[in-house]
Amino acid sequence: MKLKVKENGELLSYLYDNLDMPKKKIKQYLTHGSIYVNNVKTRQYNYPLINGMEIVIDTDNKNKKVLPFDIVFEDDNIIVVNKPAGLLTIATAKEKEKTLYHIVSDYLKSNNHSARVFVVHRLDKDTSGIVMFAKNKNVKYAYQNSWDNLAIKRQLQDNWNEYVTLREYVAVVHNKLKNKSGRIVQNLKETKTNLVYVTKKDDGKEAITNYNVVKENDKYSLVSINIETGRKNQIRVAFASLGNAILGDTKYGVKDDFNRLYLHANRLKMYYPVIKKDILFETANPEKIKKVIK
Secondary structure: OEEEOOOOEEHHHHHHHHOOOOHHHHHHHHHOOOEEEOOEEOOOOOOEEOOOOEEEEOOOOOOOOOOOOOEEEEOOOEEEEEEOOOOEOOOOOOOOOOEHHHHHHHHHHHHOOOOOEEEOOOOOOOOEEEEEEEEOOOEEEOOEEEEOHHHHHHHHHHOHHHHEEEEEEEEEEEOOOOOOEEEEEEEEEEOOOOOEEEEOOOOOEEEEEEEEEEEEOOOEEEEEEEEOOOOOOHHHHHHHHOOOOEOOOOOOOOOOOOOOOOEEEEEEEEEEOOOOEEEEEEOOOOHHHHHHOO
16 A cells, blocks of 8 residues: 655654544554555654655565664655664774664665765764764755755755754663753863863863753663763763763773663754754664663
């Protein structure tokens, strides 16, 4: 079953309005991974739709999953994925192939040999969550002049801090925080051994981290975080400096029994120059983060 999107909106609402079937059945198709938008499987109810996209409902669910992680959004200009913890975003001197960039590039080239991918921003290796790449493909929209993806790539890279209006993370930290909400303003520098530390006010680069405690118990606190800057290891250093290191953070915290960093980039809102409006990307929190504090 195929549908052509005729107006911008959100996936579940659009399906409710345009499919002659019970709402419960539509939700089942989403939950079971049977709905594809522009050939991308999604289970996200509020998946953003753009005029001209194609929705396919695979009633037999025969399509194969291509990537080992979820695609949050994909169109002709960008691809947004849910990066797992422990995977580098881009290559280093020691690791060239086992990177998010390499995996996404291979995925795109499997459908188009001339496809290219461009890094727009990145997450630390140990942090999971939303990462966006620009794609190398020309596209036209009825409501806009022709864009080539190098232009999109440059716009996103050069204006990233201006375009992004929300960078939200969720983390689990050790112990209870003294203040249940706060704004952490620090200046950060990096050593030659890649360790980030807090320095004096007129030195280094300013890092601003806002937080709110969502849940807590005697051992841990679940924290919602919104950053105003995107410095390396910014969130990890901020909470370590408060005496509430993130679970699994052996670099800035303490040795514990957790085998991953409990930090996840769960929401990204930005101005998208292709459609000239804000667009919100969201992911669910990883199961390990959900289970550690209920």
